[in-house]
Amino acid sequence: MSIAGNLSTILDEIPKEVSLVAVSKTKPIEDLQAAYNAGQRIFGENKIQEMTSKWEVLPKDIQWHMIGNVQSNKVKYMAPYVALIHGVDRSKLLAEINKQAAKNNRVIDCLLQVHIAQESTKFGLNETELNDIIHQQLTTPFPNIRIVGLMGMATFTSDNVQIKQEFTFLKALYDKARNQLKDISILSMGMSGDYALAIEVGSNMIRLGSKIFGERNY
Numbered sequence: 001m002s003i004a005g006n007l008s009t010i011l012d013e014i015p016k017e018v019s020l021v022a023v024s025k026t027k028p029i030e031d032l033q034a035a036y037n038a039g040q041r042i043f044g045e046n047k048i049q050e051m052t053s054k055w056e057v058l059p060k061d062i063q064w065h066m067i068g069n070v071q072s073n074k075v076k077y078m079a080p081y082v083a084l085i086h087g088v089d090r091s092k093l094l095a096e097i098n099k100q101a102a103k104n105n106r107v108i109d110c111l112l113q114v115h116i117a118q119e120s121t122k123f124g125l126n127e128t129e130l131n132d133i134i135h136q137q138l139t140t141p142f143p144n145i146r147i148v149g150l151m152g153m154a155t156f157t158s159d160n161v162q163i164k165q166e167f168t169f170l171k172a173l174y175d176k177a178r179n180q181l182k183d184i185s186i187l188s189m190g191m192s193g194d195y196a197l198a199i200e201v202g203s204n205m206i207r208l209g210s211k212i213f214g215e216r217n218y
C-alpha cells in the first residue's frame with residue numbers, strides 16, 4: 001500500500017471530528033511530501049532538530065506538532081513555527097515555552113502530558129501534578145501559552161482491557177480539566193496499535209506513524 005492509500009483508508013474509517021497527526025519521525029522528506037500531496041497537513045515529530053530541518057524545506061502551510069519529550073534548551077528552535085506541543089510535563093518547561101513564545105510574539109498551544117501507562121519509562125504528569133499546573137494557569141496564567149488539552153500514551157500491551165482502562169482514566173481527567181480551563185478542547189490519545197480503542201473512549205486527536213508510513217528503522 002502507498003502512503004496516500006494508507007491515509008485514505010484511515011480517513012475513511014475515523015470520524016470527521018478526529019484530527020489525524022501523521023507521525024513522520026525518522027522518515028525521509030519524500031515520504032512527508034507524499035503525505036502532503038495526498039492532503040495531509042498535520043505532522044508529528046519527536047526531535048526538535050529533525051522537525052526544524054523538515055520545516056525548513058517543506059511547504060509552510062504544514063502544522064508541526066512536537067510529540068516527544070522536550071528539553072528546555074531546545075524550545076527556542078521550534079518557537080517560531082511549532083503549532084502544538086503535546087509533551088508538556090512540567091511547569092518549568094511551560095515557563096520556557098512562554099518565554100520563547102513571547103520573543104516570537106506568539107501564543108503557543110500546548111497539551112499537558114499525563115502518565116497513564118504502567119511502564120515507568122513513559123513521561124507525564126500524575127493527577128496531582130496535573131491539578132497543580134491547571135491551578136497555576138487559572139491563578140497566574142502564562143500570557144504566551146494556551147493550554148488546549150491533554151495527551152497520553154497507554155501501556156504497550158495486547159491487553160485491550162488494560163488499554164481501555166488507561167484511556168478511560170485520561171478521558172475523565174480531560175472532562176474535568178475542560179470544566180476548569182476554557183481553552184481545553186483536544187484529547188490526544190491513540191497510536192497505530194490502539195487508535196480504534198482510543199476513539200471509542202473519546203479521543204479527538206490520534207497520532208499515527210507506522211500505520212501511515214510503514215515500520216520505522218532506527
Ligand SMILES: *Cc1c(COP(=O)(O)O)cnc(C)c1O
Binds near residue numbers: 191192208209
Ligand atoms: C512514535 C509515536 C507515535 C506513533 O507511533 P506508531 O505506533 O508508529 O503509530 C505516537 N505518539 C508518540 C508520542 C510517538 O512517540
